Amino acid sequence: MKFTLSWLKEHLDTTASLDQITEALTDLGLEVEGVTDPAAKLASFRLAKVLEATQHPDADRLRVCRVMTDEGEKQIVCGAPNAREGITVVLAKPGDYVPGLDVTLGVGKIRGVESHGMMASERELELSDEHNGIIELPSGEVGDRFVDWLAANRPEAVDPVVEIKITPNRPDALGVRGVARDLAARGLGVLRAEKVADIAGAFPSPIKVVIAPEVADKAPFFAGRVIRGVKNGPSPEWLQKRLTAIGLRPINALVDITNFFTFDLNRPLHVFDADKVQGDLVVRASHDGESILALDGKTYAFPEGTMVIADGNGPESIAGIMGGEVSGCDDATVNVFLESAFWDPIAIATTGRALKINSDARYRFERGVDPAFTQVGLELATQMVLDLCGGEPSELVTAGAIPDTTRSYLLEPARVISLVGMDIPEAEQRATLEALGFRLEGDQAFVPSWRPDVLGSADLVEEVARIASLTKLQGQPLPRPQPGIPAPVLTPLQRRESAARRLAASLGYNECVTYSFIDAASAALFGGGQDATRVENPISSEMTHMRPDLLPGLLAAAARNQARGFADLALFECGPVFSGGEPGEQDLHLTAILVGQTAPRDPFASRRKVDIYDAKADAEAVLAQIGAPAKAQINRKLDGWWHPGRAGNIALGPNALATFGEVHPKVLRHYGIKGTVVAFTVRIAAVPLPKVRTPSRPALALSDLQAVERDFAFVVDAGVEALTLVNAAAGADKALIERVTVFDQFTGLEGGKKSIAITARLQPRDKTLTDAEIEAVSAKIVEKVTKATGGTLRS
Numbered sequence: 001m002k003f004t005l006s007w008l009k010e011h012l013d014t015t016a017s018l019d020q021i022t023e024a025l026t027d028l029g030l031e032v033e034g035v036t037d038p039a040a041k042l043a044s045f046r047l048a049k050v051l052e053a054t055q056h057p058d059a060d061r062l063r064v065c066r067v068m069t070d071e072g073e074k075q076i077v078c079g080a081p082n083a084r085e086g087i088t089v090v091l092a093k094p095g096d097y098v099p100g101l102d103v104t105l106g107v108g109k110i111r112g113v114e115s116h117g118m119m120a121s122e123r124e125l126e127l128s129d130e131h132n133g134i135i136e137l138p139s140g141e142v143g144d145r146f147v148d149w150l151a152a153n154r155p156e157a158v159d160p161v162v163e164i165k166i167t168p169n170r171p172d173a174l175g176v177r178g179v180a181r182d183l184a185a186r187g188l189g190v191l192r193a194e195k196v197a198d199i200a201g202a203f204p205s206p207i208k209v210v211i212a213p214e215v216a217d218k219a220p221f222f223a224g225r226v227i228r229g230v231k232n233g234p235s236p237e238w239l240q241k242r243l244t245a246i247g248l249r250p251i252n253a254l255v256d257i258t259n260f261f262t263f264d265l266n267r268p269l270h271v272f273d274a275d276k277v278q279g280d281l282v283v284r285a286s287h288d289g290e291s292i293l294a295l296d297g298k299t300y301a302f303p304e305g306t307m308v309i310a311d312g313n314g315p316e317s318i319a320g321i322m323g324g325e326v327s328g329c330d331d332a333t334v335n336v337f338l339e340s341a342f343w344d345p346i347a348i349a350t351t352g353r354a355l356k357i358n359s360d361a362r363y364r365f366e367r368g369v370d371p372a373f374t375q376v377g378l379e380l381a382t383q384m385v386l387d388l389c390g391g392e393p394s395e396l397v398t399a400g401a402i403p404d405t406t407r408s409y410l411l412e413p414a415r416v417i418s419l420v421g422m423d424i425p426e427a428e429q430r431a432t433l434e435a436l437g438f439r440l441e442g443d444q445a446f447v448p449s450w451r452p453d454v455l456g457s458a459d460l461v462e463e464v465a466r467i468a469s470l471t472k473l474q475g476q477p478l479p480r481p482q483p484g485i486p487a488p489v490l491t492p493l494q495r496r497e498s499a500a501r502r503l504a505a506s507l508g509y510n511e512c513v514t515y516s517f518i519d520a521a522s523a524a525l526f527g528g529g530q531d532a533t534r535v536e537n538p539i540s541s542e543m544t545h546m547r548p549d550l551l552p553g554l555l556a557a558a559a560r561n562q563a564r565g566f567a568d569l570a571l572f573e574c575g576p577v578f579s580g581g582e583p584g585e586q587d588l589h590l591t592a593i594l595v596g597q598t599a600p601r602d603p604f605a606s607r608r609k610v611d612i613y614d615a616k617a618d619a620e621a622v623l624a625q626i627g628a629p630a631k632a633q634i635n636r637k638l639d640g641w642w643h644p645g646r647a648g649n650i651a652l653g654p655n656a657l658a659t660f661g662e663v664h665p666k667v668l669r670h671y672g673i674k675g676t677v678v679a680f681t682v683r684i685a686a687v688p689l690p691k692v693r694t695p696s697r698p699a700l701a702l703s704d705l706q707a708v709e710r711d712f713a714f715v716v717d718a719g720v721e722a723l724t725l726v727n728a729a730a731g732a733d734k735a736l737i738e739r740v741t742v743f744d745q746f747t748g749l750e751g752g753k754k755s756i757a758i759t760a761r762l763q764p765r766d767k768t769l770t771d772a773e774i775e776a777v778s779a780k781i782v783e784k785v786t787k788a789t790g791g792t793l794r795s
Contacts (some may be wrong), residue, residue, distance in 0.1 A: 001166050002246035003158045003176045003263065011180035014189025015360035018160050025164055027469050028182050032171055036161040040100050042125060045146040046070055047137065048091035050119075053084050058111040067091065067119070068323045069142030071711075077115040082133035089119040090146050127157055133497035156241050169453040175266030178450065185467045197378075199384040201225065201395030207277055207337050211399045212284035215307050218347035219283045219319065222398040223375050224339040225299045225382065226274050230254070230391035239388075249319060253388050254329045254336060257381060259360070266369055266450075267340065267377035268361035274326045274335040278312035281337070281398070283319060290315055290395035293325040300355050307347055309339075318355065319364045320348045328664040338385065340378035342403065355371050370450035371403045409457045410442040419458060420465040422473055432467045433460065433767045455522045460470035466520060493588065496626040496684050501574050503625040507618050509592050514553025515574065517543030522552045526641055532580045546578035549779060550591035551641065551663070551679060555671045558595050562674060568596035587686075589623060593663075593679040610648055610678050615660040619650060619680035628657055628687045643665045658682045705764045707738065710778055713757040715749065716791030722756050729760055734778040738763040755794055 005018060014021075022032045036321055048069045056062035056077065061081050063305055065076045068090055076091075094116060097104045100123050108115055118124075123131040140149050141224075150157045164179070172178040177194075184191035205226045234240070235256040243250050243259055250256050258269040272281075288301035292315045293299050300306065300318065309317040316327045320343035329336060349366035352358070369776050375396070411433070413426040430440055437448035447454045454460070490498075505511060519542045523529035528548030538544045547553065550573050558569050572592035579585045594610040623632070634648045638659065647661020660680035668677060714725060722742050729740045745756035760781055762769065782793050 001174055001179075001263075002161055002163045004156075004161050004242065004245045006155065006159045007176055007242060007245075007264075008162075008180055008183075008360040011177045011192055012189040013192055014183070016183075016188045018162075021183065022162060023182060024186050024188055025162070025179070027471060028186060029167065030179060030182065031165040032162060033165050034163045036163075037158075038126075038160070039147045039151075042096075042147045042150070042158070043145070045090050045092055045125070047140045047142055047144045047146060047149065047202050048074075048089050048119070049142050050083065050085055050087050050089060053078075056111060056113060058113075059578045062111065064113055065119070068142050069093070069117075073118040075114060076108040076117050076119060077113050078119050078134065080119065080134040080611060080708045082136060083119065086334070086762045088137040088140050088142075090125065090137070092119055092120050092124075093117045095648060098124055102124045119155060120576035129556065142528065156238075156245075159245065161245050168367055169732055171364060171369060171452065172450040173366070174263075174364050174786055176264050176415075181436065182467075182632055185432055186469075187364050189228070191435075194378060197379040199225075199379055199382045199386075199393050202392050203394050205337075205394035205397045207274060207397070209397050209399045210280060210282045212282060214285050215347075216400065217587065218307050218344040219272055219400065220342055220344070221371065221398070221402045222283055222386075223376055223378050223396060223398045224281070224337055224341070225378070225396050226335060226337050227385055227389075227391040228274070228335040228394070228396040230334060230336055230385065230389040232329060232331055232389060236388060252329065252331060254333065257384050257388065260384075261377060262360050262364065265373070265377060266364055266368065266382070267373055267381075268320075268364055268713075269377065270323050270339045270361075270379050271329055272316065272323070272327045272337040272339065273329050273333045274337045275333075277316065277337060280311065281316070281339075282310050283341075284308065284310055286315060289690070292316075292318060293319065294357075295325055296322065296357075297325070300357070300548060303354055306351055306354065307343075318351065318357070319343060320365045321352055321355070321357055322359050329505065336385070336391075338378065338381060340374050340381070342369065363646045368452040374402060392417045405449045405452070406446065408441075408446040409454075409460055411440065411443050411445045411460055412457060415457065415461050416464055419461045420470075420473070421476065422465055422468060422470075424468055428468070429464045432464050436463060436467070437540075438463075475736040492689060496687070497574055497588060497590075499625050500622050500682060500684055501572075503622055504574075504590060504592055504618075505570045507621065509618075512554060512557050512571050513575075514550075514557065515543060516547055516578070518545055518547045518552045520544050522556075522670070523548055525667060526552055527639060528578070530580075532585075533578050533662040538601060546581070548578050548579065549641075550575060550589050550681065551593070554591060554593045554679075555663070555667070555673060555677070558677065559671045559673050563672075567675075567734065570594055576790060588684045589681050590684060591679065591681040592618065593677055595673070595677050596677065601609065609676070612661045612678050615678040616648075616650075616681040616737075619660045619682060622682045623650065623658055623687065626682075626684060626687055627690060632657060633727065652688070655686055655688075656683065703763055703765055705766075705768055707764075708762045708769055708774055709772065710760050710762070710781075711757060712760065712778075712781060712785070713744070713755055713794035714789065714791040715753050715755050715786055715794045716789045718747065718752050718754050720756075720789045720791065725756055725785055725789055725791070726758060728784045729758055729781045732778050732784045733762075736762050736764065736777060737781075742750045756791075 022035055026032050048067050050065050051068050052066040053063045056064050057403050062077055062079050065078050065083055067074050067076050092098055092105055094105050094107045094319055096635045105117060119134040121131050121134050122128040147158055166173050181191055183189060194722050207226055209222050209224055211222055232252050232254050235250055235253040239256050239260060240250040243256060248259055254271050258271055261267045261269055286304060286306040286308045288304045289300040291299055307319040308315040309319050317323045341543055343365045345366045348362055352362040414428050416422055416424050434440060439446040445460055518537060520529050523545040526549040529545055533546040554571050554573055557571060561569055574590040576586045577589050594614055597609055632650045633654055635651050636648055638644060639648050641664050642665050643662035649656040652660040658680060663677040663679055726740045726742060730737055740758055742756060742758050746755040749755060763776060785791060
């Protein structure tokens with residue numbers, strides 16, 4: 001959004017400087033992206049007077065001028081045909097930068113004659129394209145600054161242009177008056193009275209308007225009138241300069257008027273050549289195969305159902321976006337139909353994206369213009385057409401009704417303190433809202449029709465704080481209700497998460513942070529991809545679903561690293577996974593992967609390929625760190641993305657605390673990963689909390705009595721798991737048997753059998769064990785194992 005300082009001052013009576021205005025705009029949320037100040041580049045040029053102009057001795061078209069400057073007389077060689085004695089000129093001295101030439105002057109010789117500067121033309125100073133001679137000023141004294149002369153005689157030449165960045169929630173600031181309203185509310189001036197016009201129609205409009213039922217919800221209101229007998233042509237100089245300053249090309253008076261209202265009052269309009277319109281105008285949906293030659297010179301084919309303004313010949317305008325070339329106005333136009341309408345923002349945005357058209361009208365309509373100003377804007381534009389082009393207006397014709405945007409919210413002055421932390425008196429709050437156009441009745445604030453972004457009481461607080469300036473917000477210390485140690489602020493789950501992440505990092509894993517969104521194929525590979533986890537408006541086609549597991553992101557990272565030559569990886573991530581779209585349908589996991597070879601902590605140790613026992617050991621370490629019981633067991637109730645024969649769960653009964661093992665080869669092929677990947681996942685929230693929460697660890701229980709170890713070798717079926725055997729042996733006498741470990745396995749026995757050898761460690765607490773007691777426990781171990789596995793003691 002661009003505007004000039006003088007344009008702003010037509011709506012704002014202010015004495016504030018340019019710097020004060022730009023600083024206030026940024027502070028108000030209308031960020032200033034740039035300021036073009038012509039005075040800055042002309043500041044060094046001063047007025048001078050030609051005392052004498054004589055013919056150059058070696059050039060017919062050059063004159064040697066004696067010029068009186070603020071530094072005394074100077075000799076300047078000039079080739080302008082109007083260089084003569086007695087004229088007041090604009091002088092550029094050696095060392096001055098000339099913007100139109102993009103050079104910095106120096107003392108030079110022209111055909112053997114020394115020249116100390118130059119006398120500038122308008123094009124050389126970028127004031128216009130005039131270059132037939134040097135500037136001749138009708139007034140001014142030698143040594144005066146040229147910018148001061150321009151400010152007094154041609155103020156538009158040094159009028160600064162301000163460009164601001166408009167956020168999507170502030171469509172009211174897409175007009176100069178909306179910007180002036182914010183500045184007036186801040187106190188940088190007084191908002192001038194709004195212009196009014198009430199045009200009496202001299203005759204019934206020969207062109208009627210109709211809104212078809214299929215687009216009634218997309219085109220709530222349409223108004224217009226015929227103006228006959230206009231004289232089109234170039235617009236006045238003031239209007240052309242205003243449009244040129246903000247980067248628009250003047251076309252003709254009628255078109256320039258509509259462009260002026262678009263930027264001045266945020267009221268896009270369109271003007272049709274009435275003599276080119278066949279019959280009445282109908283707002284309808286386009287038919288299959290229809291197209292239009294638009295004002296930008298391009299032909300657009302309409303997708304069926306696109307909203308258009310049509311006459312008896314077909315579409316004449318892309319509703320709310322761009323007019324058509326066929327019914328456009330030119331210098332031969334005599335009768336016009338001036339249109340002002342309110343369009344549904346979503347419908348305009350949809351059409352603009354489908355046709356890939358960007359226009360000033362679309363930019364405003366899809367953000368939301370003031371519906372209540374639709375007819376008022378038409379009246380004001382009619383008055384300007386009559387003033388600049390003459391003519392006779394018809395009566396208004398309308399279709400539909402202006403949408404009712406009336407709404408009010410509770411004004412709670414105390415919420416400014418609770419939400420923002422600023423203590424603003426109630427009277428100041430009410431004055432601020434009234435300055436912004438809100439109507440106050442008791443404790444209710446009625447929102448103006450040009451503010452579609454205000455949708456609640458909190459927005460009223462934001463407006464008050466914004467105008468008061470958030471730069472005035474001062475930090476305040478938090479209250480301390482009582483001395484002593486403050487209560488903990490972290491939940492047990494948060495403390496567990498932090499502990500798990502620290503341990504994983506200490507084990508040599510590098511932490512990753514990946515997106516919570518993945519593509520549908522990857523989500524389906526890990527048990528997700530349902531509609532419940534599909535993202536309604538995804539960032540890209542690769543982020544359509546919430547992740548059901550952390551492995552997809554880590555595997556994708558591993559694939560990228562392998563592609564760049566990093567073969568040995570240890571990565572982990574801690575974050576949420578999603579089984580559904582509701583708040584409670586998510587879980588907190590820590591997942592880690594190992595790829596390639598180990599990096600030994602001992603510099604003299606050899607490297608080896610990672611295996612599932614690396615993952616199992618690290619999973620158990622993380623579980624121990626977050627307080628998981630040591631009596632967890634291993635089972636094989638695995639998800640489909642784990643290798644079925646090389647993975648397992650660490651569980652308490654049916655509750656799986658962690659999973660470790662190799663990732664299934666089909667998953668690795670999906671990601672293009674070479675080799676084997678071992679991984680583990682710890683379900684942090686699944687670990688039960690301790691029943692007794694004490695600040696210290698339990699007392700260390702040691703026994704002075706000697707422990708006894710006994711070895712057993714059992715012959716069992718090849719399908720029997722060693723864990724089954726270990727659990728059975730440990731259950732023979734839980735009070736006496738401290739631990740059971742496997743130290744050997746021999747396969748290939750006859751009959752599909754194998755041998756598993758275990759060591760049982762017996763730790764007495766009260767007295768030293770006798771041989772008879774040891775043999776009794778050994779017999780119980782054999783009995784329990786035989787019953788659990790069907791195996792026999794190996795002879």
